Amino acid sequence: MKSLFQKFITPLAALALCTAAATGHAADKLPVVASFSILGDLVRVVGGERVAVTTLVGPDEDAHVFEPKPLDAKNILQTQLLVTNGLGFEPWAQKLVKSAGYKGRSVVASQGVKPRTLPAEKGHNHAETDPHAWQDPTNVVIYVRNIAAALSQLDPAGAASYQANSEAYIKELQTLDxxxxxxxxxxxxxxxxxxxxxxxxxxxxxxxxxxxxxxxxxxxxxxxxxxxxxxxxxxxxxxxxxxxxxxxxxxxxxxxxxxxxxxxxxxxxxxxxxxxxxxxxxxxxxxxxxxxxxxxxxxxxxx
Ligand SMILES: [Zn+2]
CATH class of the missing domain: 3.40.50.1980 (Nitrogenase molybdenum iron protein domain)
Structure with a gap:
């Protein structure tokens, strides 16, 4: 027999979920910040309905020369996971984390990718790591797995969903390739x-x-x-x-x-x-x- 508490709370909880879904309100979703629009798309695909993604460098914007604004510091503080590309793509990210006082988790999506180095003669005075690893879809498979692992750690109840979403997307990446x-x-x-x-x-x-x-x-x-x-x-x-x-x-x-x-x-x-x-x-x-x-x-x- 259901306790009075269960009888009372279950319809309320269901109502709250319905309201959130109907209005698209992100209150009960896991807040995640992605450094740039392509990563934002990957986090959205893997996270699905459980995740609310904010992107720092938006569509048609240049992450190389991005300068974080006060709003970005505010956004980052409301998040539980920061997803960056790494490989030197976001030189401003560490500074932003520090100045905002962000204490949440971070994941570098490119972790495990074999980095390419640009030769010094390309107009640079030293060899540099090439950050554009997402331009090879086989690397994006690694990105997607890293994102799924980070989300699952933070939200174990969603692990099966993140796994299913990422496996389905990896098939799409293979078809694309x-x-x-x-x-x-x-x-x-x-x-x-x-x-x-x-x-x-x-x-x-x-x-x-x-x-x-x-x-x-x-x-x-x-x-x-x-x-x-x-x-x-x-x-x-x-x-x-x-x-x-x-x-x-x-x-x-x-x-x-x-x-x-x-x-x-x-x-x-x-x-x-x-x-x-x-x-x-x-x-x-x-x-x-x-x-x-x-x-x-x-x-x-x-x-
Ligand atoms: Zn670039």
């Missing part, structure tokens, strides 16, 4: 060359055997010298590259100059370090990758 490999296989190896505005495709290029030439170095902060631009124009002409692309969060002026001086047409935007806004062509990681692969393949066909 096979599809992308097929697309590139149709392009002769000698034509798999692309110019992009910042050096973010190291993992992607290594995985799909596509050569990316970037005039701007690893970070969007670095401006190329006139000499570097002149060298690149020569290279475009010598190697007969027609596939030239810009990205959603960088200044396209440089590539406009390249296309004018080297006589190439700049292709549609690629989405590299940020998703597009909701409803755009790359408002999820899976859509971002499909968009980029489709555009890159179309560009390289003209090489």
């Amino acid at each position: 096979s599809w992308a490999k097929e697309q590139f296989a149709a392009i002769p190896a000698g034509k798999r060359k692309v110019i992009t505005s910042h050096d973010a495709f190291g993992y992607f290029g290594a995985h799909y055997q596509v050569g990316f030439l970037a005039p701007q170095g690893i970070s969007t902060e670095a401006e190329p010298s006139a000499k570097q631009v002149a060298q690149l124009i020569k290279q475009i002409q010598r190697e007969k590259i027609k596939a030239v692309f810009v990205e959603n969060m960088s200044n396209p002026k440089l590539l406009a100059q390249l296309s004018k001086d080297a006589g190439v047409t700049v292709g549609p935007e690629l989405y590299v370090d940020a998703l597009s806004k909701a409803g755009g062509p790359a408002d999820s990681y899976l859509k971002l990758m499909r968009h980029n692969v489709t555009q890159l393949v179309a560009g390289m066909k003209q090489n």
